[in-house]
Amino acid sequence: MENTLRRYGMKSQMPGDDPEKRYIEGICVINPGANACLPGYGAFMATQYLGFRDSAPDTAGIALGASSITAQLLLPSLMTGFSIHFFPWVKDSDKSESMRNFQGFLWMTIPFTVTATYLDQLAVQFSKAEVLPPFFADKDVMAAFLSGIIPGGGFFYKGRRIAGWSFYFSEMMLAGYGVYSADHGRRSAAAFAALGAIKLFEIVDAFITRPSYSFYMREVERGSGDVTLSAGFGIGNPREPVVSLGAALTL
Secondary structure (H helix, E strand, C coil): CHHHHHHHCHHHHCCCCCHHHHHHHHHHHHHHHHHHHCCCHHHHHHHHHHCCCCCCCCHHHHHHHHHHHHHHHHHHHHHCCCCCCCCCCCCCCCCCHHHHHHHHHHHHCHHHHHHHHHHHHHHHHHHHHCCCCCCHHHHHHHHHHHHHHCCCHHHHHCCCHHHHHHHHHHHHHHHHHHHHCCCCHHHHHHHHHHHHHHHHHHHHHHHHCCCCCHHHHHHHCCCCCCEEEEEEEEECCCCCEEEEEEEEECC
16 A cells, blocks of 8 residues: 555655645635636646646536536526526515525535536546545545535545535535525425435445545555465475475465
8 A cells, every 4th residue: 555655646746745735725725716717617727736747627527517606606597587686695676585595505605616626627637647636545534524525525536526426416406405495494404404414424435435546446456365376396405306385365
């Protein structure tokens, strides 16, 4: 494991110092700024801060991220036939309290969408470049932590993009429905209860799920559990036949 981390870690593969610091800066500073300029595509632009060479954006991931941001901005207006004010902090006669809360929720969760899109693009770049993400020595704890704060974050970290997006959309829809139906106590409570159960399951699953990076799994599973048999024959001293037999189990 130590040799694998040393060979495929960012310190040996990428230019620059302190990859852990750059990874956190990319999430907290570089990516939000890039997406403020170019929503969706900014997530790919931010990956360059880590030093990837000859990288290319993943179109499907960018489309998902940009579509999600667009929906968060325009969904309340579409639901009301564009009769309400575009900004959530402005209350008008056509905007009900539940719609205002729902609109505010959608706008406030845009940073989660931006981060999920960035982590998705990073999963693609790490896989193509055959480089492991920072903090990979404690990959399970890191994955559980990311899933605790970002829907699907731990799965993106381990390279499992479909699972990451599935958890993201499931949790965002449940949270949004819970906020929108706050006037209906039972519906809202059921939505948030389901959200809590899915979130707990996600954190546990992110911790125990194996990474999908093929180059990493190839290294750590190489020869695992193999039994090797060997046999040899020779002439010893004084010219007596010598037969050797051996068996080795690789754990």
